[in-house]
Amino acid sequence: MLIGYNQATTLKNSDVETDLKYAEKYGYDFIEFQMKQLNSYLKTHDISDLVNFFSKSKIKPYSLNALEFFNLKEGEDFERVKNDFERMCKIASAINCKIIIIVPSPKIENVSEEYIKEDSIKSINILADIGKNYNVKLAYEFLGFKTTSVNNFSQCYEIINAVNREDVGLVLDCFHFYIGNSNIEDLKKIDPEKIFVFHINDSKELPLDKLSDSDRVWPGDGIIPLDKILSVLKSIKFNGVATVELFNPEYWSWSPEKAIKAAKEKTEAVIKKYFI
Numbered sequence: 001m002l003i004g005y006n007q008a009t010t011l012k013n014s015d016v017e018t019d020l021k022y023a024e025k026y027g028y029d030f031i032e033f034q035m036k037q038l039n040s041y042l043k044t045h046d047i048s049d050l051v052n053f054f055s056k057s058k059i060k061p062y063s064l065n066a067l068e069f070f071n072l073k074e075g076e077d078f079e080r081v082k083n084d085f086e087r088m089c090k091i092a093s094a095i096n097c098k099i100i101i102i103v104p105s106p107k108i109e110n111v112s113e114e115y116i117k118e119d120s121i122k123s124i125n126i127l128a129d130i131g132k133n134y135n136v137k138l139a140y141e142f143l144g145f146k147t148t149s150v151n152n153f154s155q156c157y158e159i160i161n162a163v164n165r166e167d168v169g170l171v172l173d174c175f176h177f178y179i180g181n182s183n184i185e186d187l188k189k190i191d192p193e194k195i196f197v198f199h200i201n202d203s204k205e206l207p208l209d210k211l212s213d214s215d216r217v218w219p220g221d222g223i224i225p226l227d228k229i230l231s232v233l234k235s236i237k238f239n240g241v242a243t244v245e246l247f248n249p250e251y252w253s254w255s256p257e258k259a260i261k262a263a264k265e266k267t268e269a270v271i272k273k274y275f276i
């Protein structure tokens, strides 16, 4: 299984150049850019600097993280979403990055699950039509928080299935799968090609509704049943990339090199039982 590095893991103690340098050094296959980091990089660099880097590197761009809170928007608010997405598409296209992750908005009071579904389908189709012009695919990342409009695996899968486009899939993030109480049985029934992005991580042991992104820990160091998830992925013949994505402030106090190296070793140790 190929391994990617998500910049969230060193979000507060690193930058694009540093992450690329060490992710390349420690043998990652891919990098997932956090837009906050990429936007600050582009304030002092030209996109051609990245194109040059990737022309000589082994590591390649995998996705842009993320178009946040794209759904349940109307009028000018949705126009802004479309403009942000198109700007991301231009960046992605320039560096030959094929995937943009899209993240659902918080729930709105008195909005039914059916409305959330229909609205997501409509918005995704509009965005995917824009992405098509740039050869960019969309990966829908449900967030497991109760306050998020799309917060579990089956709900997200149902939406992307209804959209039914080759350029639309989902993100399976182990942390969000776990805290959203997603059902492992649902994972067994899906088309593995629809998992565009697989975020690997683990979690501290706390009540589900107390967990936040900062409670993510290295794969294997927490209580998420990663063995179960990986064995199901193997059984359905998932053939994608595992990207390590944490937001833990403790690891942000490490040197970027130490964190990027540890992330690779911890991820490999967990997946090697199931994938080469």
Ligand code: ZN
Pocket: 141, 171, 173, 199, 245
């Ligand atoms: Zn994620």
